[in-house]
Amino acid sequence: xxxxxxxxxxxxxxxxxxxxxxxxxxxxxxxxxxxxxxxxxxxxxxxxxxxxxxxxxxxxxxxxxxxxxxxxxxxxxxxxxxxxxxxxxxxxxxxxxxxxxxxxxxxxxxxxxxxxxxxxxxxxxxxxxxxxxxxxxxxxxxxxxxxxxxxxxxxxxxxxxxxxxxxxxxxxxxxxxxxxxxxxxxxxxxxxxxxxxxxxxxxxxxxxxxxxxxxxxxxxxxxxxxxxxxxxxxxxxxxxxxxxxxxxxxxxxxxxxxxxxxxxxxxxxxxxxxxxxxxxxxxxxxxxxxxxxxxxxxxxxxxxxxxxxxxxxxxxxxxxxxxxxxxxxxxxxxxxxxxxxxxxxxxxxxxxxxxxxxxxxxxxxxxxxxxxxxxxxxxxxxxxxxxxxxxxxxxxxxxxxxxxxxxxxxxxxxxxxxxxxxxxxxxxxxxxxxxxxxxxxxxxxxxxxxxxxxxxxxxxxxxxxxxxxxxxxxxxxxxxxxxxxxxxxxxxxxxxxxxxxxxxxxxxxxxxxxxxxxxxxxxxxxxxxxxxxxxxxxxxxxxxxxxxxxxxxxxxxxxxxxxxxxxxxxxxxxxxxxxxxxxxxxxxxxxxxxxxxxxxxxxxxxxxxxxxxx
Amino acid sequence: xxxxxxxxxxxxxxxxxxxxxxxxxxxxxxxxxxxxxxxxxxxxxxxxxxxxxxxxxxxxxxxxxxxxxxxxxxxxxxxxxxxxxxxxxxxxxxxxxxxxxxxxxxxxxxxxxxxxxxxxxxxxxxxxxxxxxxxxxxxxxxxxxxxxxxxxxxxxxxxxxxxxxxxxxxxxxxxxxxxxxxxxxxxxxxxx
Numbered sequence: 001x002x003x004x005x006x007x008x009x010x011x012x013x014x015x016x017x018x019x020x021x022x023x024x025x026x027x028x029x030x031x032x033x034x035x036x037x038x039x040x041x042x043x044x045x046x047x048x049x050x051x052x053x054x055x056x057x058x059x060x061x062x063x064x065x066x067x068x069x070x071x072x073x074x075x076x077x078x079x080x081x082x083x084x085x086x087x088x089x090x091x092x093x094x095x096x097x098x099x100x101x102x103x104x105x106x107x108x109x110x111x112x113x114x115x116x117x118x119x120x121x122x123x124x125x126x127x128x129x130x131x132x133x134x135x136x137x138x139x140x141x142x143x144x145x146x147x148x149x150x151x152x153x154x155x156x157x158x159x160x161x162x163x164x165x166x167x168x169x170x171x172x173x174x175x176x177x178x179x180x181x182x183x184x185x186x187x188x189x190x191x192x193x194x195x196x197x198x199x200x201x202x203x204x205x206x207x208x209x210x211x212x213x214x215x216x217x218x219x220x221x222x223x224x225x226x227x228x229x230x231x232x233x234x235x236x237x238x239x240x241x242x243x244x245x246x247x248x249x250x251x252x253x254x255x256x257x258x259x260x261x262x263x264x265x266x267x268x269x270x271x272x273x274x275x276x277x278x279x280x281x282x283x284x285x286x287x288x289x290x291x292x293x294x295x296x297x298x299x300x301x302x303x304x305x306x307x308x309x310x311x312x313x314x315x316x317x318x319x320x321x322x323x324x325x326x327x328x329x330x331x332x333x334x335x336x337x338x339x340x341x342x343x344x345x346x347x348x349x350x351x352x353x354x355x356x357x358x359x360x361x362x363x364x365x366x367x368x369x370x371x372x373x374x375x376x377x378x379x380x381x382x383x384x385x386x387x388x389x390x391x392x393x394x395x396x397x398x399x400x401x402x403x404x405x406x407x408x409x410x411x412x413x414x415x416x417x418x419x420x421x422x423x424x425x426x427x428x429x430x431x432x433x434x435x436x437x438x439x440x441x442x443x444x445x446x447x448x449x450x451x452x453x454x455x456x457x458x459x460x461x462x463x464x465x466x467x468x469x470x471x472x473x474x475x476x477x478x479x480x481x482x483x484x485x486x487x488x489x490x491x492x493x494x495x496x497x498x499x500x501x502x503x504x505x506x507x508x509x510x511x512x513x514x515x516x517x518x519x520x521x522x523x524x525x526x527x528x529x530x531x532x533x534x535x536x537x538x539x540x541x542x543x544x545x546x547x548x549x550x551x552x553x554x555x556x557x558x559x560x561x562x563x564x565x566x567x568x569x570x571x572x573x574x575x576x577x578x579x580x581x582x583x584x585x586x587x588x589x590x591x592x593x594x595x596x597x598x599x600x601x602x603x604x605x606x607x608x609x610x611x612x613x614x
Numbered sequence: 615x616x617x618x619x620x621x622x623x624x625x626x627x628x629x630x631x632x633x634x635x636x637x638x639x640x641x642x643x644x645x646x647x648x649x650x651x652x653x654x655x656x657x658x659x660x661x662x663x664x665x666x667x668x669x670x671x672x673x674x675x676x677x678x679x680x681x682x683x684x685x686x687x688x689x690x691x692x693x694x695x696x697x698x699x700x701x702x703x704x705x706x707x708x709x710x711x712x713x714x715x716x717x718x719x720x721x722x723x724x725x726x727x728x729x730x731x732x733x734x735x736x737x738x739x740x741x742x743x744x745x746x747x748x749x750x751x752x753x754x755x756x757x758x759x760x761x762x763x764x765x766x767x768x769x770x771x772x773x774x775x776x777x778x779x780x781x782x783x784x785x786x787x788x789x790x791x792x793x794x795x796x797x798x799x800x801x802x803x804x805x806x
Contacts, residue, residue, distance in 0.1 A: 002640065004633060004636050004637050004640060004646060004648075029652065030652065112651075136647075136673075136674075165649055165673075165674055165675065168649065168650055168652050169647055169648065169649045169674035170633065170636060170646070170647065170648040170649075170650075170674075171645075171646070171647045171648075171671075171674070172636075172640050172645050172646050172647075244673065247672045247673035247674075248672075248673050248675075250672040250673070251672040251673050251677070254672075255677075331675055331677065332673060332675065332677040333677045333678050336677070353677040353678055353679050353680055356701055357679045357697075357700075357701055358701055358736070358737045360696060360736040360737070361732075361735065361736070363693050363694075363696065363732060364693070364728050364729060364732050365724070366690050366693060366694050366724070367690055367713070367714035367716065367717060367722075367724045368714065368716055369623060369658060369659050369660050369714045369715075369716075370658075370659065370716070371624070371657040371658055371659040372657055372658040372659075372715050373657070374657060374658075403657070406657065410719065411719060571718050571719065572719065575715060575718075575719060576715075577658055577715045579718060580713055580717075580718045581718055581721070590755075591755050
């Protein structure tokens with residue numbers, strides 16, 4: 001059946017087709033929909049378990065256990081999630097696996113929704129794990145199935161490394177619903193599952209030999225293509241590209257007036273181990289090779305190495321030589337500009353795609369639209385309460401990863417630091433330790449608290465830190481699209497489970513002062529913050545109010561225009577997208593307002609009230 | 615190949631609209647690819663969807679100067695992606711602009727008329743849709759994307775007939791919202 005599928009959906013359906021039996025992961029853009037799609041298409045007669053794990057490390061380890069026992073497993077995460085999972089990952093390669101083990105890691109060139117522009121192909125080399133790199137959603141569908149075969153054949157985890165424009169692109173794909181049946185053998189005891197230096201020494205030799213063998217085997221992989229042009233005019237220059245950059249390259253070649261077969265190129269779908277034999281053929285065929293790839297110059301470096309190894313006189317160009325931008329996303333236009341320099345075009349200064357674009361004059365000033373907390377978001381109220389309570393005092397506000405990072409925007413301006421998952425609690429400790437006159441606050445969401453906050457709380461209690469931990473508990477993993485987590489009481493299998501109680505966790509690890517607060521009650525919230533800030537040592541507030549995306553509000557604010565004095569306080573204090581100013585008065589944007597009522601508590605003349613919608 | 619770009623502000627429903635266009639093209643036997651903005655920018659930021667339909671589609675992103683049609687969910691965002699429009703291409707935009715939150719703080723406004731006047735001075739074929747009026751007529755502000763699809767189908771650029779698009783809407787939209795959406799589609803198709 002031909003279906004329009006997002007790359008992540010295609011990967012999920014490919015994995016289901018390959019008979020995956022255990023899927024774990026942690027939400028992270030652009031990888032999230034993969035695991036969600038597995039859960040959506042899972043039926044009770046399928047031998048298939050799926051979970052959102054507490055973090056990527058837990059997901060990787062749980063999957064390792066399932067694979068040891070013979071199950072086919074898929075682990076999903078974004079690129080920075082792999083940093084969290086790197087401890088089990090690095091050792092797992094030395095131990096090896098039993099059931100097919102595929103790790104989906106979604107890279108984010110740009111970056112569009114990430115902290116870093118790291119390249120998972122390096123992690124593949126670093127961990128010695130083979131990697132596949134699809135150019136399109138269709139290829140991702142095929143690669144994920146092949147990855148299980150490769151994994152079982154060579155008894156190693158295999159990376160399916162994708163990027164945003166594959167994960168979040170949609171493509172019409174022919175889907176086959178037949179599902180491979182894998183028999184689970186059960187865990188068989190043996191010395192091979194226990195990592196010791198002796199085991200590592202022995203297996204390291206085998207891994208290196210296997211990867212050397214794969215450099216040749218991969219040269220025959222259907223995911224790599226070598227084309228040597230018959231056209232004499234194009235012989236001097238060859239190209240190499242990997243992942244989505246190959247799609248841009250194909251388009252740019254056509255725009256330059258050639259068919260793909262007219263130029264010499266290497267498409268790399270298996271960046272590690274690198275397909276050495278066909279790369280060598282390419283290098284021997286040309287005087288220069290131009291490389292297109294996003295993130296780091298991995299292919300470029302490999303080609304340079306192979307040229308050196310075999311003593312071939314060829315120039316390798318790309319990011320390292322300054323011909324291709326070394327940061328940010330690539331596009332067909334960027335590739336086209338580089339190509340045109342070779343094919344003699346591009347001298348008009350325009351990219352070749354914009355062949356005959358008319359001059360459209362200068363466009364009027366356009367608005368800047370930074371992402372903002374939603375209208376009615378409880379995080380806004382929590383930040384505002386802390387801001388009001390600490391007015392005039394020396395305080396630093398440490399933030400974390402999630403929707404609430406957006407609390408740094410003006411007028412709230414309440415996120416002074418943000419580094420990585422869970423770092424708010426520990427950074428606050430460091431700041432306060434060396435500047436004791438500063439009160440530090442750590443803001444952490446509920447999902448992030450479970451993912452990697454608890455260790456920091458234990459560290460704070462043990463090392464007698466002095467800080468206020470503010471858990472912004474909106475009962476969901478909001479930024480990535482409302483995934484359940486340990487505090488929500490539901491699993492990805494649709495089962496009702498024990499809710500892990502944040503308050504009990506905080507008290508259990510020894511936080512002396514823990515208080516639950518409703519951030520939407522501004523006065524009480526401010527008092528609670530003052531109380532917590534007065535505590536010497538570690539104190540904690542749990543701001544509990546659900547994410548506005550979880551329910552449909554039946555309330556809305558309205559403004560009594562006769563009472564509104566046009567002071568702009570509501571707008572200037574909280575920056576809610578549900579409020580705007582026009583003709584000397586504040587107004588409510590009815591398409592956005594959720595009736596949270598925060599602005600009614602700020603208006604100095606009581607001009608804003610809440611009405612129930614019918 | 616038809617290249618269609620949709621631009622708007624997070625939360626306006628651009629993603630569903632682009633999927634509907636791709637789906638309708640596929641029902642016509644075309645290949646389709648789309649690329650959408652998903653993630654942090656969805657929280658009130660600028661969002662862009664690329665839809666490419668034809669016999670052969672290499673990548674999901676439309677290169678600059680190659681879009682046959684821009685569907686602007688508000689006039690500022692239509693202007694922002696204008697460099698993607700091919701010579702003499704079509705721009706569909708709503709009449710009213712969505713003011714940015716930063717504007718509420720600084721007091722600077724970005725009225726739709728300024729953008730539409732600018733667009734009309736270019737080589738683009740400009741179609742302005744009074745979406746608010748149609749929203750009021752059907753009694754919902756959640757049908758903006760379908761209204762714009764109505765206008766886009768009417769423009770003839772997509773190569774999709776109104777019947778084909780309505781079939782796709784019936785397939786992809788939640789059953790209880792189908793009638794509302796079809797009504798919005800018809801009204802937009804008639805009035806533009």
